Amino acid sequence: MSDQSHKIPQTEPRFSATFDTSTMSEIRRAAATGIYDIRGGGAKRKLPHFDDLLFLGASVSRYPLEGYREKCGTDVVLGTRFAKKPIHLKTPVTIAGMSFGALSGPAKESLGRGASAVGTSTTTGDGGMTPEERGHSTTLVYQYLPSRYGMNPDDLRKADAIEVVVGQGAKPGGGGMLLGQKITKRVAKMRCLPEGIDQRSSCRHPDWTGPDDLEIKIAELREITDWEKPIYVKVGATRPYFDVALAVKAGADVVVLDGMQGGTAATQEVFIEHVGIPILAAIRPAVQALQDMGMHRKVQLIVSGGIRNGADVAKALALGADAVAIGTAALVALGDNDPHLEEEYKKLGTTAGAYDDWHEGRDPAGITTQDPELMKRVDPVQAGRRLANYLSVMTMEAQVIARACGKSHLHNLEPEDLVALTVEASAMAKVPLAGTTWIPGVTKY
Amino acid sequence: METLTFDLDKKPLREINQFLHGDASTLNGKSIVIENPNGAHNIAVGLKADVEVTIKGHAGYYAAGMNQLAKVVVEGSVGSGVAENMMSGHVHVKGFASNAAGATANGGLLVIDGDAGLRCAIALKGADIVVGGSVGSFSAFMAQAGNLVILGDAGEGLGDSIYEARLFVRGKVKSLGADCEEKVMGPEERKILVDLLSRSGHGDVDPDSFKLYGSARTLYHFHVDNAGAY
Numbered sequence: 075m076s077d078q079s080h081k082i083p084q085t086e087p088r089f090s091a092t093f094d095t096s097t098m099s100e101i102r103r104a105a106a107t108g109i110y111d112i113r114g115g116g117a118k119r120k121l122p123h124f125d126d127l128l129f130l131g132a133s134v135s136r137y138p139l140e141g142y143r144e145k146c147g148t149d150v151v152l153g154t155r156f157a158k159k160p161i162h163l164k165t166p167v168t169i170a171g172m173s174f175g176a177l178s179g180p181a182k183e184s185l186g187r188g189a190s191a192v193g194t195s196t197t198t199g200d201g202g203m204t205p206e207e208r209g210h211s212t213t214l215v216y217q218y219l220p221s222r223y224g225m226n227p228d229d230l231r232k233a234d235a236i237e238v239v240v241g242q243g244a245k246p247g248g249g250g251m252l253l254g255q256k257i258t259k260r261v262a263k264m265r266c267l268p269e270g271i272d273q274r275s276s277c278r279h280p281d282w283t284g285p286d287d288l289e290i291k292i293a294e295l296r297e298i299t300d301w302e303k304p305i306y307v308k309v310g311a312t313r314p315y316f317d318v319a320l321a322v323k324a325g326a327d328v329v330v331l332d333g334m335q336g337g338t339a340a341t342q343e344v345f346i347e348h349v350g351i352p353i354l355a356a357i358r359p360a361v362q363a364l365q366d367m368g369m370h371r372k373v374q375l376i377v378s379g380g381i382r383n384g385a386d387v388a389k390a391l392a393l394g395a396d397a398v399a400i401g402t403a404a405l406v407a408l409g410d411n412d413p414h415l416e417e418e419y420k421k422l423g424t425t426a427g428a429y430d431d432w433h434e435g436r437d438p439a440g441i442t443t444q445d446p447e448l449m450k451r452v453d454p455v456q457a458g459r460r461l462a463n464y465l466s467v468m469t470m471e472a473q474v475i476a477r478a479c480g481k482s483h484l485h486n487l488e489p490e491d492l493v494a495l496t497v498e499a500s501a502m503a504k505v506p507l508a509g510t511t512w513i514p515g516v517t518k519y
Numbered sequence: 520m521e522t523l524t525f526d527l528d529k530k531p532l533r534e535i536n537q538f539l540h541g542d543a544s545t546l547n548g549k550s551i552v553i554e555n556p557n558g559a560h561n562i563a564v565g566l567k568a569d570v571e572v573t574i575k576g577h578a579g580y581y582a583a584g585m586n587q588l589a590k591v592v593v594e595g596s597v598g599s600g601v602a603e604n605m606m607s608g609h610v611h612v613k614g615f616a617s618n619a620a621g622a623t624a625n626g627g628l629l630v631i632d633g634d635a636g637l638r639c640a641i642a643l644k645g646a647d648i649v650v651g652g653s654v655g656s657f658s659a660f661m662a663q664a665g666n667l668v669i670l671g672d673a674g675e676g677l678g679d680s681i682y683e684a685r686l687f688v689r690g691k692v693k694s695l696g697a698d699c700e701e702k703v704m705g706p707e708e709r710k711i712l713v714d715l716l717s718r719s720g721h722g723d724v725d726p727d728s729f730k731l732y733g734s735a736r737t738l739y740h741f742h743v744d745n746a747g748a749y
Contacts, residue, residue, distance in 0.1 A: 226606055227587060280622040281599060287580070290579070298565030
């Protein structure tokens with residue numbers, strides 16, 4: 075009997091697609107601690123993205139430009155609507171808002187050095203502007219956030235542009251977090267908080283509550299800075315058509331639209347993965363709002379959230395954006411999650427490429443930390459050079475694609491240059507499914 | 520003191536604010552009068568000189584916003600966000616104030632003779648605010664530092680999620696917000712209160728008629744047992 079039963083074939087152990095190992099580990103963690111998981115970064119789940127789009131390039135019906143020889147412009151001017159001093163950038167790839175506090179001082183300096191070397195802008199974050207950051211950034215955008223941590227009118231006047239942050243892609247509708255490990259003496263002083271506490275940032279601005287108020291708030295910022303600075307409004311991608319329309323109505327010079335792949339220093343995992351929409355789905359409604367108001371290219375659109383290379387830049391611009399912003403990719407260029415630190419990532423219970431506990435302040439790369447020893451690992455000159463190299467590569471890659479499409483400026487790329495690989499991407503980006511003329515929701519199959 | 524008068528009926532606000540942002544050496548010590556404000560928003564915002572500005576009537580949103588050094592007197596009532604993010608100086612509202620009065624103010628003194636609306640002193644970061652009347656609900660929400668003196672009553676949720684600010688209330692408090700509790704007023708706090716009463720024209724009010732509220736500091740670190748309060 076026992077011999078017979080031994081011969082019965084056994085099914086292989088089968089893992090559930092629904093209850094996969096990651097899901098089950100989170101259930102066990104939640105059961106053990108009683109509190110939600112907090113982490114940094116953006117959405118990690120697979121999402122419809124720029125990889126689902128392709129450029130058609132030129133052939134018989136389109137005329138390409140000669141690579142390396144014929145001019146393909148990359149510059150962009152931001153803030154042409156009302157500001158007396160618009161910003162002129164050499165590349166449409168900008169550095170997204172990241173705070174001193176979330177990032178170490180040397181990391182912020184590296185961002186400034188790298189961006190300035192290629193003629194683009196950096197952006198402050200929650201907690202205000204540091205002199206180092208101002209000093210190393212030729213063009214610095216000053217974020218005006220709900221918490222107003224470190225906000226003061228002197229820094230407002232020192233900035234080259236002001237970004238009113240309504241929300242961000244990783245957590246639209248949520249405020250920031252900075253846990254006690256990173257609230258050092260300097261960070262606490264800048265934010266006017268007790269040292270070492272777990273900081274909660276408010277999710278709404280304290281002195282305005284709706285689009286009509288925002289209009290008055292923008293007018294106040296313009297009055298204080300004598301109408302010199304471009305004023306951006308940053309929103310997390312949720313209802314892009316209406317948010318962009320309301321930002322324009324409120325008087326924005328520039329709208330920044332951040333998809334759910336955009337990173338955060340720290341927030342709840344459930345927030346990052348389940349609130350907001352991917353940037354691919356957000357660009358066309360945003361551009362539509364601008365076009366319906368007759369403001370496309372008059373109010374500039376910056377998009378962010380998962381921009382990784384020149385192809386992503388070119389696709390974002392072809393869909394109608396004027397510029398893009400990078401955060402996570404810039405940190406990787408500085409050295410975040412680098413495999414040469416694998417042994418140290420293992421000690422933290424993770425692996426290079428997956429490390430996202432930025433809020434704990436123990437980043438072996440010295441970037442998302444306030445630990446004085448760890449941050450020494452960032453050499454701002456070398457890291458800044460790596461970022462500059464990376465930004466140059468992205469710009470050149472975008473030019474390669476634009477020339478192949480016969481465009482003498484990145485801004486001449488258009489939806490007509492694109493097709494989609496999936497029905498979902500086709501519907502979201504409103505470009506035809508490859509090999510067809512079908513755009514779900516727009517044309518009949 | 521040299522006095523200059525602007526009439527908002529005749530001169531655009533932009534020109535008046537531009538003048539008020541002029542070189543401090545030419546503005547310091549001057550007295551400016553703004554007539555016919557008629558509830559305009561953003562009057563006298565972003566001042567950074569030791570100048571005295573008198574607004575002869577009601578002002579709209581953000582009157583004297585982000586003030587530095589200047590003394591601004593409003594001979595009327597104000598809209599939302601009066602003296603928001605003030606860094607220094609003195610703002611005196613002789614009438615009533617709407618919502619978010621003194622929001623995120625870092626320094627200086629804001630005096631409101633009448634009542635203030637919702638969220639007075641929200642996210643206060645070090646300034647002093649004295650309200651002669653009552654304040655609305657959710658005042659001193661997430662107030663980080665500084666002092667709020669209320670001679671009248673306070674609405675619901677006073678001091679919700681408060682950090683290190685001090686709240687002195689003479690009248691009734693409808694309810695306290697999460698992590699806000701009554702404190703014992705020691706000599707140091709009493710001295711602060713007496714000084715603020717004196718500087719705001721309430722020197723005759725008995726400091727012992729006030730109660731002090733501040734942070735219980737139980738929400739300073741994330742803890743599962745506090746989950747309901749976050």
